[in-house]
Amino acid sequence: MITKLLIANRGEIACRIMATAKTRGIACVAVYSDADAQARHVRLADQAVHIGGASPIDSYLRGDRIIQAARDMGADAIHPGYGFLSENPDFVDAVTAAGLIFVGPSADAIRAMGLKDRAKALMIKAGVPVVPGYHGTEQDDDLLRGEADKIGYPVMIKAVAGGGGKGMRLAETALDFDEQLASARAESRNAFGNDAVLIEKFITAPRHIEVQIFGDGVQAVHLFERDCSLQRRHQKVIEEAPAPGMTDAVRDAMGAAAVKAAKAIGYSGAGTVEFIVDGSGPLRTDGFWFMEMNTRLQVEHPITEAITGIDLVDWQLRVAGGETLPMRQEDVKIQGHAFEARLYAEDATQGFLPAIGRLTHLTFPDTVRADTGVEAGDEITPHYDPMIAKVIVHGPDRAAALAMLTKGLAATQVAGTVTNLGFLTALATNADFAAGRVDTGLIARNLDGLTAAPNPTPSDLAQAALALSGVMARHGGATGFALHAPLTWSIDVGATVVALTIHRPDHATCTGAGHVVDVRRLGNIWRLDGQKARPQHLAGRVVTLFGAAPITFTQPDPLDRASASQGGDTVLTPMPGMLRDISVAVGDDVQEGDRLAVLEAMKMEHVLRAPRAGKIAAIHAVPGSQVQAGIALISLEVLDADKD
Template sequence: MFQKILIANRAEIACRVIDTARRLGVATVAVYSDADAGARHVAMADQAVHIGGPRPADSYLRGDAIIAAALSTGAQAIHPGYGFLSENPDFVDAVQAAGLVFIGPSGDAIRAMGLKDAAKALMARAGVPVVPGYHGDNQDPEHLAGAAEALGYPVLIKAVAGGGGKGMRRVDRAADFAAALSGAQGEAQTAFGNPSVLIEKYVEKPRHIEVQIFGDGTRAVHLFERDCSLQRRHQKVIEEAPAPGMTEEMRAAMGQAAVRAAEAIGYSGAGTVEFITDASDGLRPDRFWFMEMNTRLQVEHPVTEAITGVDLVEWQLRVASGEPLPARQEDLQISGHAFEARLYAEDVPAGFLPATGTLKHLRFPPGLRVETGVRPGDTISPWYDPMIAKVISHGPTRAAALNALARGLTGTQVAGTVTNLGFLARVARHPGFGAGDVDTGLIARDLQVLTDPQPVPPAARALAVIAAAGLHEATGTGFSLWAPLRRPVPFEEPAQLQVTGPNRITVEIGGQMHDCARHPDGWWVDGAKTGAQIHVAADEITVFLQGAHRFARPDPLARESRGSASGLTLAPMPGLVKAVFVAPGAQVAAGDRLAVLEAMKMEHTLCAARAGLVAEVLAGAGDQVEAGAALIRLAEEEAA
């Protein structure tokens, strides 16, 4: 076993690897950028080395700096985590050339699976079924359009490099193909430095099922499947293991196909073989096809660990240090069911825009496995993926595990930034998902229901008024000098309260009176125990009651802005202006593309909110802008 390893990553995966290394008695070295100097993974590691600026290209993608850090600290091996350099075969070669061990597959194995088109051809030769499509080298738009016509719409355009839904577009008709192709190629170039794409037939009722494999370079085993069908825009939302509705015949066929794929390239370490299945007639062993292989540990690996009892990071360290596979196929069994939900800082009502902010409060309920790279007081940076945590539940049955996940999400508390917590909790309670009737289109079909703002419980609003008055933490002693005086409270809407006795307040808001009492077990409102918890910050109040409810704290000294922003296009988040499509004097219609902003590893197209004449272009391609920065101004509309 190694004595010291370096982790070439950040956030929750770096913390995850450190946890296992500690248990095995292995010392760890963290690397960090300027933006991560105070990060949790840096605090957890035994040593930490600064490697550059906040942009990934200046830090976590600098293989030379990472290798130098490993050599200078005496690390024997490098664990890549996922993302960044984890699937870069040139980095693997450089690590080995420096006399270090790469904790993962060989560079040749990564190359074999790195391009989706070449990987599909290799898998077909190995007897693994592949999706019908065009995987050739000709990237001429007319040729690709012809390939799409030959396959028949709908089709899927996919970047040949990378993953995570980037560089991917569904196209339903020939008229939309050119624009979709341009968007996919641009996003692929940004994310992976390779604009090449392939075209595949789109499966109408697809389920995304992947198989966890593990090899030692000679032989491989599979650790059963995960269902990752619950997706939004090709991004996984909630994953589970095992797949609902899976038959033993189908599981055996998929597992054997995944093992053949791994052994065909002499795979070593943890990897995932992803399949697309046609679920229109249930799960059938003749209706699954190879999509791609991820030659690394996956974000959702904890659900596999939960149902098998295997620590995949431990296996990675053991095999990379020269040990054989720790188990035979017949030794592996499924126990219970597990789910993982990805908690992000993102503005769901605004179209799931990534968000930033300072985590003023962060608390998870007991009974869940939580993997996180942040702590209360940490900042969600615009430079990286805005994940706050992975929330994992495990139970003896699917229903029990899903219920535990839903309760756990409802009980999770985050203040200081908007999150997708409410959306995740509603997804977990979705009747179709609960019944196991899942496919990749479930969220899109019910998006309105899943994202509509939920009504705020009257009790939460009443408690927010109490917090706005500064009485939320008052004790019996604090109320002892009460006087029956009704007074207004600065709040989002007219509100008054009256202290009517020790630990008792009457709140009037929205024409309703609420009797609020503080008991030893917390706040009761209108005679009902709430279990609510309240967090107060300088600019907002958050009441945790059947979810998180945020209320602004009005500043009575703040002057209302008189300016109108109706003609301004603002940056919705900090990012890099990738392109600007208009110039002063141009006439635009509502919905026309104005600019593209690159932020948090995604491209966001900014469109005109109304028709008008472009008066000013305030930012250019290559500019780094802050959230709220004015990018384009339209001339004022003439009065009728």
């Protein structure tokens, strides 16, 4: 039996593992980097050990320091969570060699599934259907191009190592194969230290359905499926269980295939078998193919827990402690429907650019399960994935669960950094998604509508003016202005100036952008044109109004106005990161949208493109250098306004 558990991870998954471990009376040890000294998982742990610098390679990827921390603290087991070292078989070997329990599968099982090409060969042998493609070890570019021609376009280029959508590129025709191959190789090399790829036929209208499996090294069961088709750049956004349109026959076939995969490698612990599914029509028993197996707990495991009533971390700890499977296949039942939405610090209106910042406010409604690794006051740093939380709901059926998700997202409040909350709400209310018509291309087809910046209504402008003026922040509302009523003054609300007129302590009007909004205070309730004011958070000169489409207003500081931009003559770094590549040289002519450089930040590559046509005048940084946000990177020659 495990008595003390070291969690070799951070953020929400470390907090989630601790929650279950403590219900079993297991003491928890956290590890942390320089950037995480005050992190929530550190605060929740019984003990905590510093293991290195902010970069993962200096801390969370240092298996030797993690194992030493476990020994120093008297832990008898290590749980890897997901990401970092969770699928590193050498780490597993080192853990067991140190006399510790690894909460997860064996090193041999991880190795068997760690490289996609070998895993597919193993699955073919086990009788599991796989997608047509090239899974060989020869990696010559000409050979790969030839194999792609044989398979037929479009083809998907995938890194044989790793996961999470990294090292994956779609080549739609032979003309873009070379560029996509080079990009996939570079991202895979940087993320996994391995640039080998495989080539697969790209399924049109594909759905991504995965099956949760659990084994004890001898027996294995499946815990039904999750639909993870709502993806952007191969990264999951909203997941659900069970999959819409699933039939008993297809579920049985997919479950049986997943259990075959688990038994083929003597699997122990929680894992996921991922299938690519033909979504062009009704699901078929011959319309799904093995993609890969994740030999760890998945980010979206809570929705499986919701529909089965099973705590997967509890099962992990029990099996790692030597117990057999807690349930038989026939005892596992589906109860209702569940969704999980991934809440990120990112700007959907700017190409999902990751964001940083200190959370000045963070609350979730009681109607959702929120798995999070942060609280108000914590900082989103550039060093790690910018996930804030997973918002999870469970209802009696799909329609009820989706309604709960929509309302739960609208009631979630985050201030201090930009988030994808508006995007998630728009996606949850998309007509195709609501009808269960899902495939991996849904977001791309509807991207403009899903990522449109919210347009503030006259009432939004009025509420922002009231908040920034200090009126709504005072207890008793406008009472402080009663002796001077009527009184009018101007409030700069971002790009709009609003005239605020106090008529009496409980009545005012706000005039801006050609609209007049009637404002009345009834007790402690504010109403604008009869509608109740939105929940809000005010921090200095910034006010955030919450709801289905959260919106933030910043009052300019008259003493610190930034100079006007250079009209698109200079490309600035959008965030801190590593400058991975520069594709141009001084004197080159470029067109609007041409690739200029690649910035690696928050575990992803971001391509920086030319804002307009012109000639490269200067390059201010070199590949391999660390850059801060807002730094001039590449300058174009200034346009001569007098030229014809």
